[in-house]
Amino acid sequence: MFDHLIHIHQQFKQRLIGIELQRFKNVVNKPGTFRYEIEAYNEYLLLTNSFALPIGTRIISDTNALEILTSQNGLEGLEEFSGLVAIELPANTQEYPNIEFIQIVKV
Amino acid sequence: MAAIRYNIIRLSVERPGQIVRFQHKIPSNLRRCTGFKAVHVRGVQTDLYIPEIGWFTASFNSLKEEAIVVPVSAQAFSNPEVSHEFQTLDVELMPSQLVVGVYVDTMTAIGFNPYVVSLYFRCTENVSVRTELVKITQSKNQDCSCIDEDDLEINEEQDSEELNPDQLCSTI
Numbered sequence: 001m002f003d004h005l006i007h008i009h010q011q012f013k014q015r016l017i018g019i020e021l022q023r024f025k026n027v028v029n030k031p032g033t034f035r036y037e038i039e040a041y042n043e044y045l046l047l048t049n050s051f052a053l054p055i056g057t058r059i060i061s062d063t064n065a066l067e068i069l070t071s072q073n074g075l076e077g078l079e080e081f082s083g084l085v086a087i088e089l090p091a092n093t094q095e096y097p098n099i100e101f102i103q104i105v106k107v
Numbered sequence: 108m109a110a111i112r113y114n115i116i117r118l119s120v121e122r123p124g125q126i127v128r129f130q131h132k133i134p135s136n137l138r139r140c141t142g143f144k145a146v147h148v149r150g151v152q153t154d155l156y157i158p159e160i161g162w163f164t165a166s167f168n169s170l171k172e173e174a175i176v177v178p179v180s181a182q183a184f185s186n187p188e189v190s191h192e193f194q195t196l197d198v199e200l201m202p203s204q205l206v207v208g209v210y211v212d213t214m215t216a217i218g219f220n221p222y223v224v225s226l227y228f229r230c231t232e233n234v235s236v237r238t239e240l241v242k243i244t245q246s247k248n249q250d251c252s253c254i255d256e257d258d259l260e261i262n263e264e265q266d267s268e269e270l271n272p273d274q275l276c277s278t279i
Contacts, residue, residue: 015171058124062176063164065126065209082173 004048004078008102018107025103027087029096036087036099045085045101046078052097056090078102109231112137116206116226117148120161123216128209133230135202140167142193142229143175150222151181151214163226165208167198174198175208179224193229200230 005022012019025045027036038045040061047059050068057068062083087099114137118127133140145163159178166173174196182188210224 015169017171058126060126060211063166063173065164065211067124067126083176 004046004102007078008046008104012104012106019104020107021103021105023103025101027099027101029089029098031096034089034091034093038085038087040082040085040103043082043106044104045081046104047081047099047101048078049097049100050079053099054090054093054095054097056093058088059085060088061085109138109233111141112230112232114228114230116228117223118210118225119221119223120150120210120212121221123212123214123219125212126209127212130205130207132203132205133200133228136233137200137230138233139200140196140198140228140230143177143196144191144193144227144229145177145179146225146227147179147181148223148225150220152184152220153181154183154185156183156186157181160214160222161210161212161224163208163210163224165206165226167204167206168201169204170207171201171204172198177226179210193227196228 008022009019027038029036045061047066050066053068055068055070059066059079059081061081064079064081066079066081081101089096112134114131114133116129116131118129120127147160151157151160158180160181162178163175164173164177165175177194206228208226210226
């Protein structure tokens, strides 16, 4: 298992992006709510628990889009989102896990 | 004068709502991207103009620069004219870096047909590097004094391409 925080620092260094702030951010799911929007302008949200999300969950932002498929369910990699981030849970889901991100505010 | 070269990223969309990821290496002789255009190539058949069938997002220089979020429209079957204008872009390209992005389909599932979309980049070439390469090639070929007439014709074609750089001449 790789260390998320080391990976983030190495990758942002490669991309010449300075980090002003790094912290955890959770989106708490409520039963019956299937769509959430988070603003992440001028910052990055790195999804850390894709494995816990229901199959069919879609996360769509201005810079990236992800659909949780069976094949992606077991991945450890971090997906990065920025801008307006929309989270759509599948309509027939019975699971409402918290969605966990590492928030990176760039310099 | 900088020569203009075009890069094309072509993607197939097979199902409604599909997210298609791409990463594309731009040739290292290209120095700057000055324009882009996102177009529907084939597959969507519609009687009415659809302003958005999906959208592209792309970042340049291996995720260092986020530059593009652009919708893709579909022309009506009866009016297939497509604008050839490029939208302005101004990205300095670092050598041997990736363009990374996604295409997100936003069509409804009703009557969905697989289709193809393209993202064109208009870039300028580093002419000095190319000139150097030509010089090196010429100096290597100096010993050979036999010039074939066919070669001359090919050279003339290349020159005319440089004089008219707006041709779509290079692919992935």
